[in-house]
Amino acid sequence: MPLTADVKAELIAVRDPRPTARVAELTALLRFSGGLHSIAGRVAVEAELDSDALARRTARELMELYGVRPELVHVQGSMAAGGPRYAVRVIEAGETLARQTGLLDPRRRVVRGLPNRLTTGSRPDLAAVWRGAFLAAGTLTDPGRSAALEVSCPSSEAGMALVGAAHRLGVAAKAREVRGIPRVVVRDAEAIRAALAAMGAVRAAAAWDQVRQRREVRAGVNRLVNFDDANLRRSAQAAVAACARVERALEILGEDVPVHLEEAGRLRLAHRDASLDELGHHADPPLTKDAVAGRIRRLLAMADKKAEADGIPGTESAVPAGAAD
Known part of the structure; x- marks a missing residue:
């Protein structure tokens, strides 16, 4: 998933200088990427990760925070895993590391969630x-x-612990099970943006939100682009696409545009979110919504006719992708 890869690439570069934050991140990473294993009768800590960069960063954090030198292994991933995987293993002193990170409690019992201090x-x-x-x-x-x-x-x-952490960050998250696998899910668009920003993926959060807003506008345009006079009062969103055609029409016609049609077009551009009824009230003298709609239709038709004669793109060419579907 390109979006996931972009977010992870940005998060890998995040460096929180606070020791407690570094420990919290590393502990969560170990817990959610594999955790504890038994190798040759010894407790081993292993993280199976999806990128070499992340594996090397994890190994460096283990060395700097706990003084252990992990083993890096390239694991051939399955189709379901989505490609190659990289394992970071600590076998020598694995049990000590597990206790230090809170993956094992003082009685050598596996902590199934996350340490309470985190x-x-x-x-x-x-x-x-x-x-x-x-x-x-x-x-x-x-x-x-x-x-x-x-x-x-x-x-x-572990899922419930992550949900609790999300709620303390002001992010609405839910725990659920899908095909036997526990998951924590954030679905609300604003909550997703907030979660990304809180983690440190500020650029990814802004990019995701921008794509979301653009798709919401296009979805609204797709729902309303074929409106008729009976639902023109609900055409505030469709006006976004209509303005693109009006701007193109004025560009095509130039000085040839009739004054009354130009005034209707300029009125549309000056009040982009207004309904046709509201546009009529802004006109001087006031116009009915039918009169405004008629003038804008004639403006677009005249521009399209001239564009066809001149062999240039018409007003439809200015409509955002998907708006004419």
């Missing part, structure tokens, strides 16, 4: 928890009806 930490620590979890097992889908930011979880307890 989920009740400061806002930067909570953001770091989400950053680590997303780097390990997160995905972001395109804006639209099915848009979602999701994190696959190793257990339902």
Whole structure:
């Protein structure tokens, strides 16, 4: 998923200097990317990651924070896994590391969720928890009806801990199970943008939100572009596309445009979100909505006729992609 890769590339570059935030991020990453294994009777900590850059960054954090030298292994991923995978393993001193990071409790029991000190930490620590979890097992889908930011979880307890961290960050998230896999899902568009920004993916959040807004406008245009006089009062969104045609019409006609048609076109451009009825009230003298609609239709028809005669693109060429579907 290109969006997911962009978000992760930005998050990999985030460097929070606070030790507690670094520990929170690394612990969450280890918990959501594999966690604990038993190798030759010894406790091993392993993270299976989807990029070499992330694997090397994780190894560096382990060395700097805990003084362990992990093993880096290239794992051949399956089609379901989406390509090559990279394992970061700590076998020597693996149990000690597991206790230090809170993956094992003092009685050597596996912590199925996240250490309590992380989920009740400061806002930067909570953001770091989400950053680590997303780097390990997160995905972001395109804006639209099915848009979602999701994190696959190793257990339902880990999912609930992540939901709690999200709520403390002011992000609405829900835990659910899909095909037997616990997941934490953020679906609200504003919540997705807020989650991305909180994690540190500021550029990705802005880009995602821009695409979302553009698609929402196009969706509105697609619903209303074939409106008739009976629903013109609800055409505020469709006016966005109409303005593009009017601007093109005035450009095509230039000085040849009749004054009364030019005035109607300029009125449309000056009040882009107004209904035709409202445009009529802005005119001097006032016009009915039918009169405004008629003048704009004649303006567009005259421009399209001239464009056809001159062999140049007509007013429809200025309509955003998808608006004429």
